[in-house]
Amino acid sequence: MTTTQQELHPAVVKFLSNSPKKMLINGEFVASKSGKTFDTINPATGEVIAKVYEADKEDIDAAVKAARTAFEGEWKKVTPKDREKLLNRLADLIEKNAAEFAQLETLDNGKPINESTFADVPLSVDNFRYFAGWANKIHGETLPVSNGNYFAYTLREPVGVVGQIIPWNFPLLMAAWKIAAAVAMGNCVVLKPAEQTPLTALRLGELIIEAGFPKGVINICPGFGETAGAALSSHMDVDKVAFTGEYITGRKIIQASTGNLKRVSLELGGKSPNVVFTDGDLDAALSGCIGSVFFNQGQVCCAGTRLFVEKKIYDDFVGKLSDRVKGIKLGAGLDPSTQMGPLVSEEQLKRVTGYLDIGKKEGANPLAGGNRAKGEHLDKGYFVEPTVFANVNNKMRIAQEEIFGPVVSAIPFNDVNDAVFQGNETTYGLAAGVWTKDIKKAHSVAKALKAGTVWINCYNVFDPCAPFGGFKQSGFGREGGIHTLELYTQVKTVWVNLS
Ligand code: ADP
Secondary structure: OOOOOOOOOHHHHHHHHOOOEOEEEOOEEEOOOOOOEEEEEEOOOOEEEEEEEOOOHHHHHHHHHHHHHHHHOHHHHOOHHHHHHHHHHHHHHHHHOHHHHHHHHHHHHOOOHHHHHHHHHHHHHHHHHHHHHHOOOOOOOEEOOOOOOEEEEEEEEEOOEEEEEOOOOOHHHHHHHHHHHHHHOOOEEEEEOOOOOOHHHHHHHHHHHHHOOOOOOEEEOOOOHHHHHHHHHOOOOOOEEEEEOOHHHHHHHHHHHHHHOOEEEEEOOOOOEEEEOOOOOHHHHHHHHHHHHHHHHHOOOOOOOEEEEEHHHHHHHHHHHHHHHHOOOEOOOOOOOOOEOOOOOHHHHHHHHHHHHHHHHOOOEEEEOOOEOOOOOOOOOOOEOOEEEEOOOOOOHHHHOOOOOOEEEEEEEOOHHHHHHHHHOOOOOOEEEEEOOOHHHHHHHHHHOOOOEEEEOOOOOOOOOOOEOOOHHHEEOOEOOOHHHHHOEEEEEEEEEOO
16 A cells, blocks of 8 residues: 555555455454455555455354344443443543554545544544543433322333444544434444444444443444345344435335334434625625535535525625635645545445536536546546535525535525525534524524524534434434434333332
């Protein structure tokens, strides 16, 4: 492996030297039972970073068995206070190795090193700490029953063995979102990272051992969706599956879950409206729009990809936006001056460039970008130009379908009602943005938009205490905050006869 941008961190070199990378099952790193491996690719260069053992049905079976044994055995004996300590220790270890994690994430996913350093890694640490705190704070209630001489109370119990299937856009952060809450509530986990980006989850696995979690509590099995993912979501001894990814895959997960009626939570895609009113702080809105679409190369489920601009300022605002977007510096994520990296994979490059062609055929006008990016340092990687499409209407495919790339469709609107109507004219409902200085307008639009999160005069702000999830076909279940605990606990009612 080569990298021209920057020397790799010695810990990254050491981690990668030991290839093929093994999966974590029952507290040990093991090869796949089939011996099969797959390559994980550096999207900035197309080069192989490492080989990874590929989990298949048999490996998933072994991981689920280990999780079940831990759940019914050792893990039950660990007190809430000790679960809190273990999760905090894991957070400390990630923080101690933050620079290594950031580099590994950038290498595997392509995102700019500044984003992995200042967003992915610290948010992952925060998430482990936040849910660590819940381990000894969630509790049942006593019930004011009227029905005879009884005492009744509830217990909050873990669900059991949880399968967690995550995407490639925020590999470490998604692992943290999923694992922290489940483990804090006393569940055991089998995590399947995305096949494109398995490395930081496997490094996390090393720290899980170092932190002292009992064997089998957290198992990490990289593999493909149709094999390992399907095996996990259809497994008869998995009590719950939590999934983040495309809505089409979400439908398959629900179908696969019916065998034992396992619980399902889904965090799916979006086509989020970002609404700019004439009376907004337009400079702030401009920067906010850029962040909302081009952060992480646009590979963000809540990206504000439908930009609604009030008609009076549409041409001016979209023109300024395009000028700014033309200046975004593309390059390998490891180069600290890079503002936008490559897409994660060749498949993703094909998908996004396919939508660029569709947009042009539909009559949209690419004011900025519109093509695969070219250049000496870009040709081997999966780079695409950051793109602003003007002349878009809300019925076009580029306004209705999730592109999952750095492409914004700018659509004019007349007034508040029109903005809300068009904003809601989508099958998705994950997030939305509103830019206005009028406090009444801001809150009434936030209320009227059908979305799980609305940002007013900001975008893409996250905190572990803030629930995140979708309305409509963006899924169900909330991750973040107290609502996550619902996903990972079940309520038991106990009646005591006092007569
Ligand atoms: P993308 O197309 O952007 O990769 P996916 O929804 O396909 O999004 O992938 C998200 C996660 O779902 C990945 O870990 C992937 O391996 C997994 N996955 C894909 N297909 C299936 C499936 N049929 N069953 C279970 N998991 C799947």
